[in-house]
Amino acid sequence: MSMIEFRKVQKYYGKFHALKDIDLEIDKGETVVLIGPSGSGKSTLARSVNGLETIQSGQLIVNGRDIADKKTDINRIRTDVGMVFQHFNLYANKDVLENIMIAPRIVLKMNEDENKKNAMALLDQVGLADKAHNMPSQISGGQAQRVAIARSLAMKPRCMLFDEPTSALDPEMIDDVLGVIKYVTSQSDMTSLIVTHEMGFAQEVANRVIFMDDGQILEDDKTDVFFKNPSNERARQFLSKIISH
Amino acid sequence: MQNWINAYSAMNLRFLFKGLLVTLEISIVSVILSMIFGSILGIVRYTKIPWLSEIVGFIIDIIRNLPLLLIIFFVYFGLPSLGFKPDTIVAAIFAMTVFESMMIAEIIRSGIGAVNRGQLEASRAVGMKYYQAMWHVILPQAYKNMIPALVSQLISLIKDTSLATIIVTPELMQHAQVIYGQNANYIVPMYLALAVLYFIVCYSLSIISRIIDRKMA
Numbered sequence: 001m002s003m004i005e006f007r008k009v010q011k012y013y014g015k016f017h018a019l020k021d022i023d024l025e026i027d028k029g030e031t032v033v034l035i036g037p038s039g040s041g042k043s044t045l046a047r048s049v050n051g052l053e054t055i056q057s058g059q060l061i062v063n064g065r066d067i068a069d070k071k072t073d074i075n076r077i078r079t080d081v082g083m084v085f086q087h088f089n090l091y092a093n094k095d096v097l098e099n100i101m102i103a104p105r106i107v108l109k110m111n112e113d114e115n116k117k118n119a120m121a122l123l124d125q126v127g128l129a130d131k132a133h134n135m136p137s138q139i140s141g142g143q144a145q146r147v148a149i150a151r152s153l154a155m156k157p158r159c160m161l162f163d164e165p166t167s168a169l170d171p172e173m174i175d176d177v178l179g180v181i182k183y184v185t186s187q188s189d190m191t192s193l194i195v196t197h198e199m200g201f202a203q204e205v206a207n208r209v210i211f212m213d214d215g216q217i218l219e220d221d222k223t224d225v226f227f228k229n230p231s232n233e234r235a236r237q238f239l240s241k242i243i244s245h
Numbered sequence: 246m247q248n249w250i251n252a253y254s255a256m257n258l259r260f261l262f263k264g265l266l267v268t269l270e271i272s273i274v275s276v277i278l279s280m281i282f283g284s285i286l287g288i289v290r291y292t293k294i295p296w297l298s299e300i301v302g303f304i305i306d307i308i309r310n311l312p313l314l315l316i317i318f319f320v321y322f323g324l325p326s327l328g329f330k331p332d333t334i335v336a337a338i339f340a341m342t343v344f345e346s347m348m349i350a351e352i353i354r355s356g357i358g359a360v361n362r363g364q365l366e367a368s369r370a371v372g373m374k375y376y377q378a379m380w381h382v383i384l385p386q387a388y389k390n391m392i393p394a395l396v397s398q399l400i401s402l403i404k405d406t407s408l409a410t411i412i413v414t415p416e417l418m419q420h421a422q423v424i425y426g427q428n429a430n431y432i433v434p435m436y437l438a439l440a441v442l443y444f445i446v447c448y449s450l451s452i453i454s455r456i457i458d459r460k461m462a
């Protein structure tokens with residue numbers, strides 16, 4: 001069963017062709033890592049899965065519903081698809097606990113006691129129960145990103161999108177965040193699409209690796225195949241550049 | 246010296262004070278109304294609703310670039326020919342509200358625009374509707390950042406109520422004019438009294454805003 005399916009998807013920013021004829025299927029429970037040079041369209045691809053970017057043609061089916069169809073309730077899809085951003089984007093006017101509780105309250109109409117219990121449990125899972133009443137400006141980037149992950153999980157999504165979740169973090173913060181992501185992706189029914197530059201991490205968590213360049217998918221392989229013996233020349237160059245550092 | 250003492254007679258001060266109350270009444274009502282209308286217009290202008298936002302933007306641009314005095318004249322002398330005949334206080338409130346709503350709409354539009362785009366994306370990504378994201382996440386941040394700009398706009402609103410003198414609204418400035426109209430020796434004492442009263446009202450507003458700003462920071 002596929003969770004996410006791109007069929008001949010085209011995306012333009014004005015004249016710039018950002019996604020070229022994308023065909024891609026991601027099964028339920030899979031963890032897929034998306035890599036490629038900057039400007040290759042990988043963030044655009046991830047962001048189109050929950051409709052933050054609109055596609056111009058083709059079909060994009062998420063959890064059985066076509067996002068491009070005007071009749072599709074995009075907010076309904078978004079409750080199933082969690083998203084973690086590069087810059088965390090915690091609500092600056094709400095404390096940590098409220099950041100997690102607000103969407104279940106107003107979107108899912110969750111009962112307040114259950115919501116709070118759930119939120120505290122999630123904070124505990126990401127190791128930040130003691131920060132529940134801090135404001136986002138009072139915690140570190142690594143902590144903010146872990147709260148952001150908890151915030152997404154509070155909606156009980158079936159699928160998670162991670163858009164360069166560690167790119168804006170200080171090096172010593174990265175491991176904690178990756179640890180949480182690893183835990184999330186390890187849950188058997190969770191589908192994850194991760195855009196990242198952390199190759200070691202990719203190797204560890206991904207079932208599949210997709211390499212993009214210039215708006216196209218150039219390689220789509222099982223993780224060990226991709227890292228040992230990529231068939232695409234550009235992918236090989238990209239890997240050699242990244243790994244040599 | 247005797248002129249000064251006479252100028253500040255109990256009767257004159259009481260009369261000035263009555264004028265001050267009218268000034269405050271016009272100010273408070275106009276502030277409340279123009280905050281409401283200004284917010285609605287500013288949000289509409291920001292949201293880019295096809296046609297509506299452009300029309301609103303056009304109207305804002307026109308009114309913002311007219312002198313307030315002209316709007317006051319238009320409301321008081323022009324509207325009666327259209328069948329609406331406001332008394333002087335209502336006319337002043339009406340004119341101030343029309344003018345200030347446009348100023349506040351522009352402050353609100355740019356205030357919303359200054360909130361990090363990621364805040365809206367994060368709200369929408371969890372399934373909040375646009376208005377929910379605005380209400381719970383974007384507007385609280387926007388208003389907080391806008392407090393200094395809004396307060397300085399409101400201070401000019403209060404000062405601008407003195408323009409309503411021109412249609413003989415019984416506000417502070419007009420009452421002062423009535424007093425020194427009876428005795429030219431009262432002119433300077435009255436101007437001084439006006440300066441003190443306007444200063445006290447406006448300056449206390451900026452102090453309050455500074456306290457709010459510090460509390461919220």
